Amino acid sequence: MDDKQDWFDGYNDFVKSAKVKGKCSFCSTEMKPVNVVGLIFNRDICVCDNKECREFLQVCLKPGCDNYAKSGILPRPLCKWCLEESVPPVAKTILKAVGMASTAGLTLYVKNKMSDK
Ligand SMILES: [Zn+2]
Ligand SMILES: [Zn+2]
Numbered sequence: 001m002d003d004k005q006d007w008f009d010g011y012n013d014f015v016k017s018a019k020v021k022g023k024c025s026f027c028s029t030e031m032k033p034v035n036v037v038g039l040i041f042n043r044d045i046c047v048c049d050n051k052e053c054r055e056f057l058q059v060c061l062k063p064g065c066d067n068y069a070k071s072g073i074l075p076r077p078l079c080k081w082c083l084e085e086s087v088p089p090v091a092k093t094i095l096k097a098v099g100m101a102s103t104a105g106l107t108l109y110v111k112n113k114m115s116d117k
Contacts, residue, residue, distance in 0.1 A: 026055040027050050031049035059077075062078055067082070
């Protein structure tokens with residue numbers, strides 16, 4: 001029973017720490033995101049609090065940074081600002097190309113699915 005309580009407190013702290021005010025990598029607005037799926041992916045995924053944005057976010061992995069990274073694509077998400085700091089221009093171009101390619105791939109996949117039947 002004590003173990004359960006510890007786990008719950010730990011999770012509570014985790015959720016609290018995930019809701020620190022920070023900047024969204026999509027809309028650059030400073031907001032407090034809404035935590036949606038903390039435990040399912042063993043990673044806290046939040047939604048931007050900006051009504052115009054509502055994108056999925058993850059806490060930036062750089063220690064001491066309170067901003068929020070775009071959720072999903074990168075295994076170690078960094079916010080827009082840390083990413084710009086840490087990625088050399090060449091790698092940035094590659095990332096962009098990969099992003100564009102996967103979008104094109106997805107579009108193709110959806111098209112194929114739709115013309116299936
Ligand atoms: Zn946003
Ligand atoms: Zn950051």
